[in-house]
Amino acid sequence: MTDGMPYHLEKGPTLGLIESYLNRADKREVLRNLRLAEATAAADADASAAWVKDVLPDLWVDGAFAKVPDATGVEAGAESVRAHIIEDWFGYSRPTETAPWELGPPSPAPTGRWVGYRGDVNQIVRRALRWGLEVSLGLMPDQDPQDPPAHPDPATIELFWVCGIHWFEAWVVQRTTTPGGRLVSIIFVTPPHKGATVATSPIAVSATTRVNNLREPVPSTEDYYEVIAFPPAVTAASPPGWPRPVDRPFATWVVTHERHQQPAQLKNNADTAGVGIAIAPPILADYEGIGGPVVVSPSVPAGGVSYDGWIRP
Amino acid sequence: MSDPRELTRFIERFNQRSASNQGEEIADQMQTGPADLVERLRTDANLLDAFAFADILVSLEQWFTDRAPIWNVDEQTSGPAGPGGVGAEWTYRGKHDHQGTLNGLPATMRDVEVHGYSLFTVQETGDGPKLDVRRYIDWAGLYAQLGLVVNWRVPMSADPADRV
Numbered sequence: 001m002t003d004g005m006p007y008h009l010e011k012g013p014t015l016g017l018i019e020s021y022l023n024r025a026d027k028r029e030v031l032r033n034l035r036l037a038e039a040t041a042a043a044d045a046d047a048s049a050a051w052v053k054d055v056l057p058d059l060w061v062d063g064a065f066a067k068v069p070d071a072t073g074v075e076a077g078a079e080s081v082r083a084h085i086i087e088d089w090f091g092y093s094r095p096t097e098t099a100p101w102e103l104g105p106p107s108p109a110p111t112g113r114w115v116g117y118r119g120d121v122n123q124i125v126r127r128a129l130r131w132g133l134e135v136s137l138g139l140m141p142d143q144d145p146q147d148p149p150a151h152p153d154p155a156t157i158e159l160f161w162v163c164g165i166h167w168f169e170a171w172v173v174q175r176t177t178t179p180g181g182r183l184v185s186i187i188f189v190t191p192p193h194k195g196a197t198v199a200t201s202p203i204a205v206s207a208t209t210r211v212n213n214l215r216e217p218v219p220s221t222e223d224y225y226e227v228i229a230f231p232p233a234v235t236a237a238s239p240p241g242w243p244r245p246v247d248r249p250f251a252t253w254v255v256t257h258e259r260h261q262q263p264a265q266l267k268n269n270a271d272t273a274g275v276g277i278a279i280a281p282p283i284l285a286d287y288e289g290i291g292g293p294v295v296v297s298p299s300v301p302a303g304g305v306s307y308d309g310w311i312r313p
Numbered sequence: 314m315s316d317p318r319e320l321t322r323f324i325e326r327f328n329q330r331s332a333s334n335q336g337e338e339i340a341d342q343m344q345t346g347p348a349d350l351v352e353r354l355r356t357d358a359n360l361l362d363a364f365a366f367a368d369i370l371v372s373l374e375q376w377f378t379d380r381a382p383i384w385n386v387d388e389q390t391s392g393p394a395g396p397g398g399v400g401a402e403w404t405y406r407g408k409h410d411h412q413g414t415l416n417g418l419p420a421t422m423r424d425v426e427v428h429g430y431s432l433f434t435v436q437e438t439g440d441g442p443k444l445d446v447r448r449y450i451d452w453a454g455l456y457a458q459l460g461l462v463v464n465w466r467v468p469m470s471a472d473p474a475d476r477v
Contacts, residue, residue, distance in 0.1 A: 006471065115465040164466040192466035199471035211473040219471045260468060270447045275343055275433070276323035277316070279372045281415055282452055284463060 004209045004217020005163060006199040007254060010303030013064060014081060015159040016311045021059040022129075027154045028145045030055050031133040035145070038126060046100035048122060049086045055129075063313030069210065088113040088193065090122040111168075117191040119168050125188070128170030132157055132186045135174050155182035161303075162189045163196060200287075201259035202296040203227065209301040217302060224306050225299035228253070248307040251297055258291030319371050326370045330384070331363035339364065347435045347444035354399040354433060355392065362386045365401035365431045368446060373427065376415045377407030380424060390430075398434040405429075409459060418459065425458045427451065 005012070011019070022030065037051035053060060060078040068077030079097075086092050091104040091111035104111065111118050134141060136157055138150025155174070173185040197216045204219035211218060219225075226238060228245060238245065245251065262285055269282045298304030300311065324336035339360075342350045354361045366384050387402040394400040405427045410420045429450040436445040453463070469476060 116462060164464055166462060192464060196466040197469045198466050200468045201471040203471060205472045214473055214476055216469070216476075218473050218476075259471075269452065270449045272436070272445050272447060275368050275444050275446045276319055276340075276371050278319055278375060279448070281376070283416060284452075287468065 004301060005161070005303050006197065006209065006217045006219050007202065007298050007303050008162060008164065008198055009252070009254070010161045010163075010298075011159065011252060011305050012161075012303040013067075013300060013311050015161060016300065016305060016309070017059060017062055017064055018056070019157065019159045020309065020311060021056045021062070022133075022157050022159075025056060025058070027133050027137055028149070031130065031137065031139070032145045034126060034130045034133065038130065041123070041126075044100075045092055045103045049090060049092055049101045051126060052082050052085055062311075064311045066313060086122075089125070092122075113193040113195075114168070114191045115194055115196070117167055121168050124168055124170055128172060128186055128188070132172045132184050135172060136182075136184045151182065153180075155184045157184045157186060160185065160187045162187060164192050164198070165189055167191060200261065202254050202256055202294060202298070203258060204299065204302070209299065219302050220299045222299035222301050223312075224251075224297055224304060225302070226297040228295040228297075230295070242307055245297070250305045250307055250309040252304050253295050253297055255293055255295050257289030258294050260287045260289050262286065263288045322371050322374070323367045326374075327363050327367035330366040331359065333363075335360075336367070343444045347442050348397075350444065351397065351399055351433055351435055358386075358388060358392065361391060361399060361401050364433075365391075365403055368431060369403065369405065369429065369448060369450075373405055373407060376409060376411050377405075377425060377427075378410050380406045380408050382406060394432055395434075398432055400430055400432040402430045403428070415459075421459055423459060425455060427455050 033055040034051060037048075037055065041048040060082070061074060062078075063074055065071065065074045065077030065081065068080050071077030071080055083097075086101055087094075089112050091114075092101040093104050094101050107118055109118070110116065111121055114121075131141075133154075136151065136155040137145075139145065139147065168191060169189045171185075171187040171189060173187065175183055177183050195216055199219050202219060204221045204225055206218045206220050208222060209217040209220040224242075226245065242248075245253075264286075266282055266284060273279065300306055306312070320340060324340050327336035327339055328334050339350070354364055362384075365386060383406055385404050387404075390402040391400060407425055407427070409415070409418075409423050409425055412420045427450065429448055432447045432449070434445050434447075435442045437443075456462075
């Protein structure tokens with residue numbers, strides 16, 4: 001499993017796995033554990049982060065974790081991803097890999113790896129998952145999980161991440177689907193993180209998202225990358241065995257220009273001018289879209305999804 | 314100075330700051346004797362104060378309403394700059410209450426303090442000597458006071474070959 005976010009919106013392997021196990025689990029049991037985690041969160045920092053491991057225990061033995069970069073196996077890969085969530089997202093720290101988690105440095109230090117942001121991300125994420133499950137089950141926060149839920153067949157939950165806004169938010173979006181069906185989308189909308197990039201083009205030219213000697217990911221042609229051909233272009237064939245793009249149970253498509261460029265880079269905003277002539281405030285960087293529009297399915301390692309929703313080991 | 318309204322505002326602002334009513338004379342000297350004007354600015358701190366104020370206020374008043382104490386020039390860091398220039402390090406205070414003027418921003422009603430340095434020199438051109446100004450404004454500091462952020466998610470090429 002590799003992870004990276006060269007696009008503005010991502011599901012990718014990690015959220016894909018969490019989503020998959022969230023929908024396979026007994027949602028009432030997960031909700032009960034999340035509520036319990038909220039109720040006992042104040043005890044200490046280590047306890048308040050324990051839910052990451054505890055609420056979906058089956059998740060962390062999935063074989064896909066063996067593909068985490070530099071991991072020696074499933075257990076090490078799972079521990080690496082959990083540490084990433086607790087340290088880089090929630091902002092906790094610990095002196096050694098086996099020590100209990102502690103709260104990170106106080107204000108004005110930023111939380112985790114977020115740039116220009118401090119907040120209790122742990123609480124937001126936990127509450128968003130709780131509320132998403134409650135919406136899925138049709139149980140108000142004060143209703144017991146043992147109560148007959150309003151929705152005996154819980155709504156499917158999907159997860160997404162959008163990076164690059166002022167502060168950390170999670171959106172829980174609910175809607176009906178087929179008669180009687182419902183979908184709950186939880187979208188994490190976050191500040192940029194240290195080292196965050198976004199590719200100026202959705203078109204992949206790299207075979208892999210992680211490239212030697214590059215710290216940051218790039219779009220890749222790995223599974224399930226695809227560019228839709230629109231007439232008069234020649235219709236591109238999907239790989240054998242794949243459903244037609246319009247028939248797939250799962251897909252994410254980005255529709256945008258083929259590439260983006262800065263037409264004029266600001267180098268010296270104090271350049272010569274006439275005395276007393278009103279100036280315009282500088283826009284520090286502007287982007288111009290060129291070519292397309294293109295419709296692209298990002299590869300799974302670059303934040304996309306597989307057509308059947310599975311993350312393969 | 315091509316826009317006559319901006320010239321009028323320059324003169325008004327100069328006279329507001331200096332109380333000398335020399336605004337029209339100064340504006341005229343910008344065209345007819347820029348080298349002499351720069352020499353006056355190099356030796357007269359009060360004139361430099363009012364001149365830098367009038368020059369930058371034509372811009373700042375598009376976005377802000379003055380807030381007391383409106384303005385000061387740092388005497389320690391202002392005055393002659395090089396053999397033929399003069400500079401003023403200044404601070405302006407205002408309130409961002411103008412709707413939709415700063416790249417379309419709604420009025421944030423925030424108090425702002427703008428810092429800058431204005432360097433006045435004479436440039437030789439094909440049409441003769443011209444008065445020139447370079448304004449080094451702390452835009453990042455101003456934008457931060459307005460709550461704007463630089464987006465630290467940097468766009469980079471999708472092609473790994475472009476990144477090395």
